[in-house]
Amino acid sequence: MSTQRVPAVDGWFSLDEHPHLIGGRCASCGTYVFPPRAGACPNPECESDELVPTALSRHGRVWSYTENRYAPPPPYKAAEPFEPYALVAVELEKEGIIVLGQAPKGILAPDLRVGMRMQLETDVLFTESNDQGETTEHMIYVWAPAAEVAS
Amino acid sequence: MNDRDLVVMGVGMHPWGKWGHDFTEYGMIAARAALADAGLQWKDIQYVAGADTIRNGYPGFIAGSTFAQKMGWTGVRVSSSYAACASGAQALQTARASILAGFCDVAMVIGADTTPKGFFAPVGGERKTDPDWLRFHLLGATNPVYFALFARRRMDLYGATAEDFAMVKVKNSRHGLENPNARFRKESTVADVLNSPVVSDPLRLLDICATSDGAAAMIVTSREFAEKRLGSLNGVPRIRAVSTITPTYPQTILELPDFATDSSAVVAPPERGFKDSICHAAYEEAGLGPDDMSMAEVYDLSTALELDWYEHLGLCAKGEAEGLLRSGATTIGGRIPVNPSGGLSCFGEAIPAQAVAQVCELVWQLRGQAGARQIEGARAGITATQGLFAHGSSVIVSV
Numbered sequence: 025m026s027t028q029r030v031p032a033v034d035g036w037f038s039l040d041e042h043p044h045l046i047g048g049r050c051a052s053c054g055t056y057v058f059p060p061r062a063g064a065c066p067n068p069e070c071e072s073d074e075l076v077p078t079a080l081s082r083h084g085r086v087w088s089y090t091e092n093r094y095a096p097p098p099p100y101k102a103a104e105p106f107e108p109y110a111l112v113a114v115e116l117e118k119e120g121i122i123v124l125g126q127a128p129k130g131i132l133a134p135d136l137r138v139g140m141r142m143q144l145e146t147d148v149l150f151t152e153s154n155d156q157g158e159t160t161e162h163m164i165y166v167w168a169p170a171a172e173v174a175s
Numbered sequence: 176m177n178d179r180d181l182v183v184m185g186v187g188m189h190p191w192g193k194w195g196h197d198f199t200e201y202g203m204i205a206a207r208a209a210l211a212d213a214g215l216q217w218k219d220i221q222y223v224a225g226a227d228t229i230r231n232g233y234p235g236f237i238a239g240s241t242f243a244q245k246m247g248w249t250g251v252r253v254s255s256s257y258a259a260c261a262s263g264a265q266a267l268q269t270a271r272a273s274i275l276a277g278f279c280d281v282a283m284v285i286g287a288d289t290t291p292k293g294f295f296a297p298v299g300g301e302r303k304t305d306p307d308w309l310r311f312h313l314l315g316a317t318n319p320v321y322f323a324l325f326a327r328r329r330m331d332l333y334g335a336t337a338e339d340f341a342m343v344k345v346k347n348s349r350h351g352l353e354n355p356n357a358r359f360r361k362e363s364t365v366a367d368v369l370n371s372p373v374v375s376d377p378l379r380l381l382d383i384c385a386t387s388d389g390a391a392a393m394i395v396t397s398r399e400f401a402e403k404r405l406g407s408l409n410g411v412p413r414i415r416a417v418s419t420i421t422p423t424y425p426q427t428i429l430e431l432p433d434f435a436t437d438s439s440a441v442v443a444p445p446e447r448g449f450k451d452s453i454c455h456a457a458y459e460e461a462g463l464g465p466d467d468m469s470m471a472e473v474y475d476l477s478t479a480l481e482l483d484w485y486e487h488l489g490l491c492a493k494g495e496a497e498g499l500l501r502s503g504a505t506t507i508g509g510r511i512p513v514n515p516s517g518g519l520s521c522f523g524e525a526i527p528a529q530a531v532a533q534v535c536e537l538v539w540q541l542r543g544q545a546g547a548r549q550i551e552g553a554r555a556g557i558t559a560t561q562g563l564f565a566h567g568s569s570v571i572v573s574v
Contacts, residue, residue, distance in 0.1 A: 032312075032313055033303070033309070033313055050441075053441050053442075054440065054441050055425075055437075055438045055440060055441040055442065056438040056440055057435075057437075057438065058434065058435040059306075059309075059434055059435070066424060066425075066437060067424060067425075067441065067442055068424050069442065087324075087328075087429070088324040088325070088327045088328045088331075088429075089324070089327060090320050090323035090324055090327060090375045090376050090377075090378075091373075091375065091376035092315055092317070092320065092374075092375055093372065093373045093374060093375070093376065094294075094374060095315075096294065096311060096315030096316075096317050097293065097294045097296040097311065097317070098296065098311070099297070099301070099308060099311050099312040100311050100312060100314075100315040101312075102315070109315075111314060111315075111316060111320055111324075113324055113429050118440065119438055119440055120425070120427075120438045120439035120440035120441075121435050121436050121437070121438045121439075121440075122427070122429050122435060122436045123434065123435045124310075124314060124316060124324075124429060124433070124434055124435065125314065126314055126315075133376040133377075137331060138327070138328065138331035138332065139331075149313065164313055164314075
């Protein structure tokens with residue numbers, strides 16, 4: 025029996041103790057993109073073709089949120105029985121972007137409100153096992169409620 | 176009549192429903208209805224502008240040629256437009272451009288769809304570079320998730336309530352009662368909505384539009400062609416504006432199917448948000464404003480999104496849509512009825528047909544042919560749609 029953890033998508037976030045999203049930053053104008061990608065800067069005033077991988081802020085504030093009460097269709101791999109889960113759109117102040125993610129299991133709509141401070145964590149999206157008893161946990165970034173900070 | 180106006184000579188629909196039949200059958204019935212309405216024959220049509228959709232597992236990619244073949248090949252020129260929910264408006268714009276450029280005088284704009292049950296899901300296969308596939312795979316971010324994010328914003332920013340959202344459904348269900356093309360023709364109460372199950376909090380089943388089968392078609396012509404056929408154009412509806420613009424960088428509102436917005440770190444957000452700008456461009460082109468409108472047909476993918484549209488259309492200030500709804504202004508008989516057809520609430524969404532269907536409703540209203548849902552003295556109306564991949568549209572029709 026062994027368990028390994030892999031990201032459910034490559035290169036979008038780190039899987040360390042203090043995980044962060046990996047975006048892109050234009051080498052010329054300095055604007056940000058997420059998800060990360062190579063190629064042209066999205067700013068129409070900028071002609072740069074270089075987006076440099078960049079760690080994004082781990083903290084932001086809730087722009088909006090919802091809670092799914094029904095299992096989404098494939099290619100989502102819903103657990104059976106399905107457990108409701110929340111999705112949170114979080115605004116990152118420095119980067120000026122809003123990023124949609126799930127909340128950790130057990131954090132539901134009543135636990136959230138617009139403007140609340142959130143922190144990036146990771147959680148298991150789905151699990152696969154093979155005949156050799158090896159289990160693979162496919163990990164995804166999540167937005168978890170964070171302690172308020174004095175402003 | 177403005178030099179760039181088109182005449183709408185005919186409109187027709189196949190009723191909305193859920194049968195799972197071949198979409199080309201629906202399209203043919205709508206096309207024949209529009210031709211009969213225009214007093215024209217299929218062989219008179221010089222151009223077919225088809226509105227596309229992609230329906231995995233169903234008869235595939237819908238295009239202008241699909242309908243030309245169905246009606247019987249006549250050598251007619253065709254175009255095919257994909258713009259998600261705005262496909263019908265983009266097809267209209269393509270027909271308009273061809274007519275105004277003098278390449279043809281009379282065109283058919285047509286959209287039809289057959290939809291699977293349940294949530295819309297992406298096209299099959301493992302497509303790890305497609306954001307529409309990834310949003311389902313990584314987040315389970317269905318379309319109602321995005322609708323719910325907007326609904327929650329109205330609640331937390333403006334104090335909107337679940338009852339406000341339910342009242343949109345109550346209004347639209349009454350409007351659609353007498354519409355023979357509507358799929359759902361049953362009155363809903365606030366309690367019906369509040370007792371329906373939560374799908375994506377705070378939205379409930381009856382807050383969210385269904386997916387439907389349906390078809391709509393219209394015949395648009397140059398002024399010269401219509402004058403030759405009709406004589407006077409008095410009281411004949413004209414297309415005054417077709418707005419099919421995209422956002423201006425940075426697009427700072429999270430929209431289908433995105434994981435994140437553009438960044439406003441370096442470039443400040445534009446003066447008008449995307450959906451405001453769609454409607455603004457239509458008003459500018461028509462030389463008309465919100466006060467000139469007798470009605471609006473808007474894309475009520477959810478009840479709460481209808482309220483957003485009141486503000487994008489300039490019918491009221493930001494945060495005041497609930498008040499406008501409660502005043503009765505957007506009910507038939509009020510100052511500016513919204514979704515007199517019953518809207519998506521009563522139709523469900525047949526994607527490539529929907530933006531065409533909105534124009535059909537305006538035309539019937541402007542001709543005084545809307546029966547029990549008639550808006551007295553209707554002179555002008557506006558449509559609004561927005562959907563996947565930042566496609567939006569707004570069309571203004573007047574007499």
